Amino acid sequence: MVTIQGLKKSYPGVLALDCIDLEIKGGEIHALLGQNGAGKSTLIRMLSGAEQPDDGTIRIGDAYHRFRTPMEAQKAGIFTIFQELSLVPELSVAENIFISDLPKNKYGVLDWRLLKREAAKSMEWLGFSVDIEKPVKQLSVAMKQGIELAKALHRKAKVVLLDEPSAALPQPDVKRLFEILKNLRANGIAIVYISHRLEEVQELCDVATVLRDGRKIGSYAIAETSSGMLVRAMVGRDVKSSLLGEALAGENRPRLGKGETGDVVLSVRDFDDGKILHGVDFDLHRGEVLGITGLLGNGQNELASCIFGTRQLEQGVMTLNGRRVSLKSPRHVINAGIGLLPEERKTQGLVLPMSIESNITLSSHKEFSKGSIILRQREHIVVDRMMESLRVRATSSKQAVGTLSGGNQQKVVLAKWLVSKCRILIFAEPTRGIDVGAKEEIYQLIQNFAAEGGSVVIISSEIPEASMCDRVFVMSRGTFAGELCFNEIDIHGDAILNLCCA
Amino acid sequence: MQAKEMTDGVHVPDTLKIPNSGVLSRSLGRLIKPVVTNYLLIVLVAIVVFGYFLSPYFLTSRNIGNVLTFAAVVSVIAVGQFFVIVTGGIDLSVGSIVALSTVVAAVGMKNGMPPFVASVLALLVSGAFGSISGLLVVKARIAPFVATLAMMSIGRGSSYLVQVGSLISISDEGFIHFFAGKTGIIPNPVILFVSVMLVSAFFMQFSTFGRRLYAIGGNTEAARLSGLPVTEATFSVYMLSGLLSGLAGLILAAQLTQGSSLLAQGYELDAIAAVVVGGASLSGGTGNPLKAVVGGLIIAVIGNIMNLMTIPSEPQLVVKGILIIIAVVFIGGKTQPRLFRKRTLVRRSRASCDND
Numbered sequence: 081m082v083t084i085q086g087l088k089k090s091y092p093g094v095l096a097l098d099c100i101d102l103e104i105k106g107g108e109i110h111a112l113l114g115q116n117g118a119g120k121s122t123l124i125r126m127l128s129g130a131e132q133p134d135d136g137t138i139r140i141g142d143a144y145h146r147f148r149t150p151m152e153a154q155k156a157g158i159f160t161i162f163q164e165l166s167l168v169p170e171l172s173v174a175e176n177i178f179i180s181d182l183p184k185n186k187y188g189v190l191d192w193r194l195l196k197r198e199a200a201k202s203m204e205w206l207g208f209s210v211d212i213e214k215p216v217k218q219l220s221v222a223m224k225q226g227i228e229l230a231k232a233l234h235r236k237a238k239v240v241l242l243d244e245p246s247a248a249l250p251q252p253d254v255k256r257l258f259e260i261l262k263n264l265r266a267n268g269i270a271i272v273y274i275s276h277r278l279e280e281v282q283e284l285c286d287v288a289t290v291l292r293d294g295r296k297i298g299s300y301a302i303a304e305t306s307s308g309m310l311v312r313a314m315v316g317r318d319v320k321s322s323l324l325g326e327a328l329a330g331e332n333r334p335r336l337g338k339g340e341t342g343d344v345v346l347s348v349r350d351f352d353d354g355k356i357l358h359g360v361d362f363d364l365h366r367g368e369v370l371g372i373t374g375l376l377g378n379g380q381n382e383l384a385s386c387i388f389g390t391r392q393l394e395q396g397v398m399t400l401n402g403r404r405v406s407l408k409s410p411r412h413v414i415n416a417g418i419g420l421l422p423e424e425r426k427t428q429g430l431v432l433p434m435s436i437e438s439n440i441t442l443s444s445h446k447e448f449s450k451g452s453i454i455l456r457q458r459e460h461i462v463v464d465r466m467m468e469s470l471r472v473r474a475t476s477s478k479q480a481v482g483t484l485s486g487g488n489q490q491k492v493v494l495a496k497w498l499v500s501k502c503r504i505l506i507f508a509e510p511t512r513g514i515d516v517g518a519k520e521e522i523y524q525l526i527q528n529f530a531a532e533g534g535s536v537v538i539i540s541s542e543i544p545e546a547s548m549c550d551r552v553f554v555m556s557r558g559t560f561a562g563e564l565c566f567n568e569i570d571i572h573g574d575a576i577l578n579l580c581c582a
Numbered sequence: 583m584q585a586k587e588m589t590d591g592v593h594v595p596d597t598l599k600i601p602n603s604g605v606l607s608r609s610l611g612r613l614i615k616p617v618v619t620n621y622l623l624i625v626l627v628a629i630v631v632f633g634y635f636l637s638p639y640f641l642t643s644r645n646i647g648n649v650l651t652f653a654a655v656v657s658v659i660a661v662g663q664f665f666v667i668v669t670g671g672i673d674l675s676v677g678s679i680v681a682l683s684t685v686v687a688a689v690g691m692k693n694g695m696p697p698f699v700a701s702v703l704a705l706l707v708s709g710a711f712g713s714i715s716g717l718l719v720v721k722a723r724i725a726p727f728v729a730t731l732a733m734m735s736i737g738r739g740s741s742y743l744v745q746v747g748s749l750i751s752i753s754d755e756g757f758i759h760f761f762a763g764k765t766g767i768i769p770n771p772v773i774l775f776v777s778v779m780l781v782s783a784f785f786m787q788f789s790t791f792g793r794r795l796y797a798i799g800g801n802t803e804a805a806r807l808s809g810l811p812v813t814e815a816t817f818s819v820y821m822l823s824g825l826l827s828g829l830a831g832l833i834l835a836a837q838l839t840q841g842s843s844l845l846a847q848g849y850e851l852d853a854i855a856a857v858v859v860g861g862a863s864l865s866g867g868t869g870n871p872l873k874a875v876v877g878g879l880i881i882a883v884i885g886n887i888m889n890l891m892t893i894p895s896e897p898q899l900v901v902k903g904i905l906i907i908i909a910v911v912f913i914g915g916k917t918q919p920r921l922f923r924k925r926t927l928v929r930r931s932r933a934s935c936d937n938d
Binding site: 454496 | 789791800803804805808809810867
């Protein structure tokens with residue numbers, strides 16, 4: 081269906097894509113794998129017409145194409161569904177599907193009847209029951225993705241590119257998305273699927289192409305390839321001895337905490353926000369890594385916001401070493417000595433235009449200033465040491481944080497709290513959107529932090545991640561459905577899943 | 583090293599030249615460096631050269647003194663405006679506060695207050711007005727544009743009310759000399775605005791206060807979740823802006839020897855233009871006070887050249903508008919002029935973040 085030959089693209093200073101050959105067949109779900117910075121996004125941008133390659137050809141069927149705009153790519157039948165969906169939030173479902181060619185009647189006025197009929201038909205075909213007159217902004221992410229797909233189908237898409245579609249979806253919706261994609265495959269449409277989750281690739285895809293450092297490492301038939309092999313291809317080294325490698329090989333379940341725990345340092349009692357959360361209690365011990373998981377939408381996000389001090393509680397107290405912590409604002413929580421690592425690094429964790437250095441010392445201005453004048457020298461020394469020990473890959477500490485990859489950004493957020501010397505870290509989705517290699521490093525950093533007596537709470541919807549914790553609380557409908565010790569969790573996390581669904 | 587940069591780089595005008603001695607000069611050099619390496623100063627110098635060839639009067643010390651004196655008021659306001667804009671806000675009330683400040687000082691002195699007391703009173707009132715804007719923004723959560731639009735109206739109205747009748751003239755020699763006289767050959771307004779500019783630039787660059795403001799403008803949510811006192815800092819920039827407008831009002835009152843509610847109309851827009859021409863983004867997080875002032879000077883110098891060429895004021899307005907557009911398109915922003923960016927606006931953030 082689509083044949084790419086010798087595709088090349090360079091940005092100032094980097095060769096982002098180096099002679100990529102790729103063949104995507106109709107009726108095939110083709111996974112595109114690689115770490116952040118491997119060139120996946122660049123490749124997608126070439127295919128979707130967002131940018132043009134320096135060299136190489138894109139052939140669809142027998143025709144060679146050179147896309148100057150996304151519009152041209154769409155005319156040729158290539159549709160891209162980006163993570164940040166391109167729908168108009170104020171318009172209805174029907175209008176969004178037909179946005180580029182709204183049907184007109186003979187007076188040249190919008191033909192609402194036809195519009196609604198056609199829209200309803202296409203949503204139904206995809207298996208969504210939705211009020212097509214509703215504005216899109218009121219719908220869930222899953223529904224919005226459905227609308228994007230309907231839009232693509234309406235315009236006779238031959239190839240659909242999906243950029244991490246499952247990242248923002250709760251589990252049941254992921255299942256449904258897979259059903260839809262399989263259905264499209266059966267109808268002869270070619271699908272390119274980008275995801276960091278290998279278990280999804282195993283379940284859904286037929287072929288996987290692995291990119292690393294802008295080069296194609298190889299294409300693998302999924303049926304004959306293990307996750308371990310894919311990870312090795314992505315990372316470029318043997319990961320058997322690593323935490324994730326162990327976990328993927330199913331040999332040994334890695335553990336983030338020490339296993340033995342000291343006194344209670346943080347305790348949360350009776351959290352209730354009057355809407356979603358009720359009766360949430362837990363204790364966190366010194367040196368412990370505590371996991372809180374559950375299916376998306378069961379109150380984990382709300383719990384994180386309450387602990388961060390960004391969400392109003394109706395009742396409940398949090399105490400740190402026996403002293404009550406005010407939850408009025410993040411500032412109060414942070415001043416008590418708790419580090420917050422929010423889910424959205426780019427919008428909540430980092431000031432992207434600022435330098436790595438300024439971001440790292442953002443929460444410890446007191447230690448790095450005298451009479452409110454910043455001690456540049458001290459700042460520089462500490463930041464350099466920290467960047468080295470966390471292995472933050474950057475050209476200099478003056479580089480803007482926004483130019484780093486996801487994994488390195490998360491390291492900067494972590495460095496911010498390590499510099500502030502807090503002993504308790506609360507992570508929300510610590511490795512979301514981070515590639516395999518960097519994930520590994522983040523886990524190791526958490527391990528080190530706990531080994532030195534720090535305590536960690538990980539609020540995560542990734543079950544493999546939760547199953548590495550010393551203890552796991554499973555959330556269901558705004559409260560804890562159960563608690564599991566490390567030893568009670570099996571390798572595949574079935575014990576957790578059972579509690580999720582209980 | 584700094585000295586080398588300054589001599590090798592571009593010609594630095596006298597007002598920016600600094601003695602090269604020890605720590606002070608090193609940190610000042612670091613302050614100046616971003617300005618020298620910016621196109622902005624080159625543009626200013628180019629305009630000055632241009633002016634030199636167009637009019638023999640342009641480079642006389644008298645004319646330069648006039649331009650700088652005239653630019654002092656807007657420069658001081660622009661610095662205040664910069665503090666607000668760097669947090670992502672905007673302050674439309676500054677022109678009205680300038681007027682209010684002239685009136686308060688004039689009325690005070692007319693009623694027998696010593697000039698010092700009247701000046702302090704004017705500053706306090708101006709600071710208070712700025713504080714009200716600040717409270718409206720952080721406590722009542724009104725959008726800065728709207729909150730300060732309301733304060734602009736209230737400020738202008740209040741100055742009428744305080745004034746009671748027509749303009750009030752100022753005759754106190756001490757007051758006039760301090761704010762509009764000369765020390766040696768340097769006009770006092772120039773000393774005032776250069777000090778305000780340098781002190782502000784110093785704090786923006788080297789203090790935790792400056793860091794906070796850049797962080798808030800860069801990403802308010804991340805600043806809050808990093809434990810910065812976002813509310814207090816945001817409040818303080820409006821107070822500062824009010825205070826500096828008050829100071830600008832005192833200079834203006836002394837220059838015109840009067841207090842009047844009709845003064846400083848539209849100065850808020852001149853100040854915003856200066857900040858924007860100086861390369862700061864209205865969405866916050868970028869720029870610095872030096873550049874804001876240089877931006878204002880570019881506008882002022884071009885106005886002066888046109889005056890010397892006896893171009894009437896209406897075409898001047900057109901030129902000024904075009905100038906702002908050119909400045910923002912070509913020298914605004916950090917490195918890459920907007921015109922030359924790729925057309926992939928939607929994907930822009932991804933491209934710069936994913937790094938692949």
